[in-house]
Amino acid sequence: MIYCMSAYCLTIWMFPLPRLFRKAKANIMHRLTGTVFGGKYIGDLAFRGSVSIWQGMMVNFLYVVFHLFVGIRYTSVWSVTIAIYYLLLGVMRLSLILDYRNRNAKSELLCYRRTAWLLFLLNIPMGGMIVLMVLTDSGYSYPGYVIYLSALYTFYMVILAIVNLVKFRKLGSPILSAAKVLNFVAALMSLLGLQTAMIAQFAAEGENFRRRMNAMTGGGVCFAVILTAVYMLLHSRKTKEVTCVEPLGE
Numbered sequence: 001m002i003y004c005m006s007a008y009c010l011t012i013w014m015f016p017l018p019r020l021f022r023k024a025k026a027n028i029m030h031r032l033t034g035t036v037f038g039g040k041y042i043g044d045l046a047f048r049g050s051v052s053i054w055q056g057m058m059v060n061f062l063y064v065v066f067h068l069f070v071g072i073r074y075t076s077v078w079s080v081t082i083a084i085y086y087l088l089l090g091v092m093r094l095s096l097i098l099d100y101r102n103r104n105a106k107s108e109l110l111c112y113r114r115t116a117w118l119l120f121l122l123n124i125p126m127g128g129m130i131v132l133m134v135l136t137d138s139g140y141s142y143p144g145y146v147i148y149l150s151a152l153y154t155f156y157m158v159i160l161a162i163v164n165l166v167k168f169r170k171l172g173s174p175i176l177s178a179a180k181v182l183n184f185v186a187a188l189m190s191l192l193g194l195q196t197a198m199i200a201q202f203a204a205e206g207e208n209f210r211r212r213m214n215a216m217t218g219g220g221v222c223f224a225v226i227l228t229a230v231y232m233l234l235h236s237r238k239t240k241e242v243t244c245v246e247p248l249g250e
Contacts, residue, residue: 049168049176050100053093056183060090078129078138085125085189092118092182100175109236112174115181116232123222126189130218134211139196147201154187154194161187174236181228188221 032038040047063086071079092115099111132138142150161184168176195217199210 045167046171046173046176049171049173049179050097052183053096053100053176053179056179056186057090057093057097060086060093064090078132078136081125081128081132085122085129088118088122088125089182089186092122093179096175096179096182103173103175108174109240112178113233113236115178116229116236119181119185119225119229119232122185123225126225127222129189130192130214130222133192133196133214133218137207137210139200139214140193141200142197147197150197151194154190157183158187158191174239178232181232185225185228188224192217192221 029042032042041051042048064083067079067083067086070076071083095118096111096115099107103111129138161180164180165177165184168180171177192214196214199213203209
């Protein structure tokens with residue numbers, strides 16, 4: 001009887017939540033659109049994409065400082081490798097920001113191609129992280145129920161990265177497309193990191209299972225990054241050829 005009453009009370013409390021959520025969202029959107037920055041951020045997809053590059057770059061450099069400090073303080077090769085990975089990712093985003101400020105069709109395409117080549121370089125620290133995961137049991141760990149929140153956030157970021165790849169490609173801006181590619185690569189690495197945490201938390205199959213799964217998923221992530229870089233190079237080459245042919249056709 002107490003269980004049924006508790007379920008009934010919980011249902012009554014949750015029933016108005018969707019309406020309250022919609023009302024709160026409408027109020028927030030109204031307040032944001034009332035400001036110059038908020039109105040432009042909500043209504044201009046390209047501006048929102050450029051702001052997200054700044055956000056990603058600042059977060060990357062904060063991670064660099066943190067992991068570099070931890071790596072030096074505790075002589076952790078794992079933390080230093082993560083710092084190198086985030087440093088390169090932050091530098092790539094900084095390059096996109098600098099090129100986006102004075103962009104034209106030619107410079108955007110060159111920046112897109114440069115990002116593709118840098119993805120091959122990014123594979124080096126990524127490969128180092130994967131080797132450490134496989135050989136030295138390095139990885140991420142989350143206390144208690146935090147791992148479930150981390151899993152929800154990671155899957156959300158992966159889905160959002162895939163959706164943004166398609167959405168921003170329609171804008172026709174190679175720099176914004178390259179930025180979303182970097183988000184996709186970072187989401188894949190977060191997915192790999194989540195796997196290491198979940199194996200450490202729940203798997204009971206032993207050391208061989210951990211190494212096999214980390215090697216398979218890590219190899220898949222590296223291969224996906226290489227395929228993405230190759231696609232970007234081929235796509236930029238095709239776009240360049242079309243751009244060069246169009247004036248002749250006219």
